[in-house]
Amino acid sequence: MTNKKIKVGVVGASGYTGSDLVRLAARHPNIEIKTLTANTHAGKTMGEVFPHLGGLDLPALVTNDEVNWQDLDAVFCGLPHATSQQLISGLPNHLKIIDMSADFRLRDANTYAQWYGHTHAAPELQKEAVYGLSEHYRDQIAGARLVACPGCYPTAALMLLLPVVNAGAVDAEDLIIDAKSGVSGAGRSLKQNMLFCEAGEGMSSYAVGSHRHAPEIEQELSLVAGRPVTINFTPHLVPMSRCEYLSVYARLSNGMSARDIRELLIERYADEPFVRVLPEATPPATQHIRGSNTALISIFEDRIPGRVIMFATLDNLVKGSAGQAVQNFNLMYGIEETTGLEQVALFP
């Protein structure tokens, strides 16, 4: 298996998620990048759109309509939400699809409609799609045809909280997730508040109470809690390009301590190559995982009795998107899970 090259297309390659996927895929020993699409940049080389990829031997960009899907084995999809479901519902059945958009993350059509403002165009695929949180849906991903990679925030939040809520270690009714993200989370589209002069040298909260990653986190937490969970999810924009940092505040269940939570997470992730629970009293830092597929977790006691402070950090474009997509690809093809994902973090 490991010497075979799988023919891959990247649909929507002109965003930051698409380009980071290409960065990783271009060095993956089992991937042959056959097709790159970007409707608004069709005809250009990838190096014209992303000069940092200029030295690679890549196919030129084409429109989605120009793709010969029969030439491909698998598709990574980096399109914006709504667009993604349109395209994917029309793809031939032989293709394995790793979708990095938001379109198939929510299992419930009503929840999707409520948060995205329109009816889902492919509700049957919504049901088929496997939620691509690699460490938690490994078996299902291995057998899936369509994997919906989680949002960057949900990846971090759930990596931290799924085992904790599943164990009943904290009160699921009182979860406060204060999230901080680098600017690439907003994508490459032109928005005034993403200009260097606007986003630089300062910070603010945004989408308070209305960020679309909230229902995704709630969906998964509700599953392990066995009842509907509503969370506080409050994102902030921080002047750095990559990565995100989640500070989670929770009320401990009776008899539980911060140390118990830490032990529980250490045990849960003991064999995971991409998750590290840090030693006591060691806060994680985004600087330590930038560019890598690693997630860091750290647990602290709260000075308020009965509460706990939990931190998680990851690179939003790697473990939070393109890296996890490659990890899922590896799972889907029975390739060693770390293949193509060994990049050490770039610091400074």
Place this chain on the structure above:
Amino acid sequence: MTNKKIKVGVVGASGYTGSDLVRLAARHPNIEIKTLTANTHAGKTMGEVFPHLGGLDLPALVTNDEVNWQDLDAVFCGLPHATSQQLISGLPNHLKIIDMSADFRLRDANTYAQWYGHTHAAPELQKEAVYGLSEHYRDQIAGARLVACPGCYPTAALMLLLPVVNAGAVDAEDLIIDAKSGVSGAGRSLKQNMLFCEAGEGMSSYAVGSHRHAPEIEQELSLVAGRPVTINFTPHLVPMSRCEYLSVYARLSNGMSARDIRELLIERYADEPFVRVLPEATPPATQHIRGSNTALISIFEDRIPGRVIMFATLDNLVKGSAGQAVQNFNLMYGIEETTGLEQVALFP
């Protein structure tokens, strides 16, 4: 009164707090800067230590021992904690003192000893000192000889929470303060994690559960709550030079709503020149107050029923330190409170 020049010394002028005080004082119509001290830089001009002040007509730096205190009317003290109490306890009585250090913020000698690791050297001054949160101790400051300016984080936290806790509008046992600060909060001393390559392009939490601003916030909240209050105060370091951003998560008291809290704060600060409560659904941003003495407050509903999200932001070196010191100086001398503090925020 308003034409009189008050002769001022700045003790410990070689830190960021000292230099920002000089930036403001040099343009204050009622201040004559007579003396600047910095023991390790004595003999140098201020422009050698802070070239951005190089164009001002300022006295050269001297040691604390070289100061003729009789020449002065007032002293701004920017020394590190512990050093400050030593010096201030030896000053002649005619001097009005605005201390920007941590030495006289805590009223209780035991609490001081517990958090600072040594017995206070001037406990009687600890009792005399007025806590210099201008908007909340205005009358006491006006009559004080020694004013202890609050820490930057407490200024933001208390500006937001004092009226709210005083009104019993939230549960004081369940206050979570997720704080984010620019790097200047760490001062100008040499620390590896404050290097550009270490603090840049990334973020982390620090001093989790152990930051010395926590007992200061708790002291003031306990006073208005009428009982001891313990808070969650979790600071983070963000790659920007100035400013700080507090995201406060609280449980509403019965019958209270986010809107009630907003109304309460609007009313409380209606006549305050340096505090603005923002319109609904408008998060503040540090970019909007950088370099100015303004604090911004904003209140949001939480998706978790019965909870509220509150934000406060200010420039840690201005409203969080040197600006508030000048504001207190104005109060102590009966000068119009906004004098010398009219700088508009610098954006971008």
Place this chain on the structure above:
Amino acid sequence: MTNKKIKVGVVGASGYTGSDLVRLAARHPNIEIKTLTANTHAGKTMGEVFPHLGGLDLPALVTNDEVNWQDLDAVFCGLPHATSQQLISGLPNHLKIIDMSADFRLRDANTYAQWYGHTHAAPELQKEAVYGLSEHYRDQIAGARLVACPGCYPTAALMLLLPVVNAGAVDAEDLIIDAKSGVSGAGRSLKQNMLFCEAGEGMSSYAVGSHRHAPEIEQELSLVAGRPVTINFTPHLVPMSRCEYLSVYARLSNGMSARDIRELLIERYADEPFVRVLPEATPPATQHIRGSNTALISIFEDRIPGRVIMFATLDNLVKGSAGQAVQNFNLMYGIEETTGLEQVALFP
């Protein structure tokens, strides 16, 4: 004179130049801001467009067509080039106009057409306009009706080079100007390469050999050289919001030394409040003038015999635009030249 309020309009107030003009004008004791225009934002408050100005008492934005010009004494114009000449040519004669656009900087209609790609719409005003380099055209500015404020790069380049070339101290045929600018130089409009993720944490040159500030610098240098001068002007984009830094490399005329150049500049600017020639071996830094109207100059020997290295730095939005505009306004109204421009640089 100095107590009189002059009624001022700011046309094109929604760019960075316009907002920095408002920042300064709002605190200028002789300015009453009567009108603010921004065609695309008409109807909004200035605080909605620039929240850092939200605390000021300012008129709401209107379109240019809605302005009653008879209500105004003077107009600051922050429109884009080409637009500016259209508007200004239609203004009533009683208005004094300080134009911050590029439209009236070039005296020659052909040069304008060549660099801006279209015929100038108001060639007679092109002739009338006074080039607003305050320190070098002071008398003409004082008597002018229309002042064309120089570009930010020309302000720095000419402040440095005009006295040097005028004295024949360097070879005007061999001037190399390596310029570095912060990102605000590109304005607030949406361009992909100005996004935080694109402009941050890296740098590049741009507009090599084709930047429109080159002919402006050449125009003024040619005047003092007494013959046409062609320069090398190579701009670079640096990840900071404000300021610019010029490194100028020149061949010394026979018998001249770096020290001679330094003396010459010291003498020339001895009485200027906004220009400082630094001590020997002291390079300037943009950090030292950010937010202020100061320009710094420094001269170094080159290791190549017969050559000299010269540096100049200023804040592109202040001395390079809005600050110099206010300085010119002061000159035009016989107000003390430093009025409203005393802001100390903001550091850090």
Place this chain on the structure above:
Amino acid sequence: MTNKKIKVGVVGASGYTGSDLVRLAARHPNIEIKTLTANTHAGKTMGEVFPHLGGLDLPALVTNDEVNWQDLDAVFCGLPHATSQQLISGLPNHLKIIDMSADFRLRDANTYAQWYGHTHAAPELQKEAVYGLSEHYRDQIAGARLVACPGCYPTAALMLLLPVVNAGAVDAEDLIIDAKSGVSGAGRSLKQNMLFCEAGEGMSSYAVGSHRHAPEIEQELSLVAGRPVTINFTPHLVPMSRCEYLSVYARLSNGMSARDIRELLIERYADEPFVRVLPEATPPATQHIRGSNTALISIFEDRIPGRVIMFATLDNLVKGSAGQAVQNFNLMYGIEETTGLEQVALFP
């Protein structure tokens, strides 16, 4: 050959150069990291000193004295200058040494003494050492025992200028190199001007006329010019962590054009995997090579007749140091030159 693991020590692993070497070496298929030294951090794990390397399986740090040199095949040396020569002169002869310090870059003992202020401790090794500019000393490096990796600035400058000066295409007496570097060039040691608050959001020149990379560039240019060459080398510090950008201004030799220079460089580097000459009118950007071993070159016409503008950029810690060290290691061991250096640049 390619399956053999070479036992490697990294001496001085606690600087940025050392850590980036470890980042690369840890993923190099022919390297086994046996030993890491850092005298001031001995006893710690590498993950304690550089948490971004915390997930790697690495030996703990020891002092230089604790190393068993017989266990090693090769040594990468990341010590500060002067220290490096002391250590290397005492190493056993079987070791291949790739020195990343400045100690063996200058061939001439007098030049070394003049620029470094002390007599060289190992002048015989100075003669033996091969200058490790991979693309230009490939054959000598392949046979060397001791390779002196060039400084970061000289790598960029010489990559650009060696072919050009060698061809006599420009006047070697009139070379102006305006260099801009990220902050990591200053290393990890504590200096006030490298603090985030000092180096951030601004820029300045430094070491004007006195940077130690100047004689190194001159040494190599003099060799190809056949006569002593003195250059203008003017470095600037720019607020980014990695990379450097050189803007080189030169006078063309008779009959030469910018296009000729470009052709010459394209031809010279046609088969080089790590050097790319960009298409016409395309300035390079540091963003496009951050974290990779690639150097980019671009050539522009100057508006001054008879002159040319040349740009080169590379990552100072990779192609400018650790990456080139690995490239030289590959050459010394007959390993495919790109092995372990395939990392794509990290953008954004």
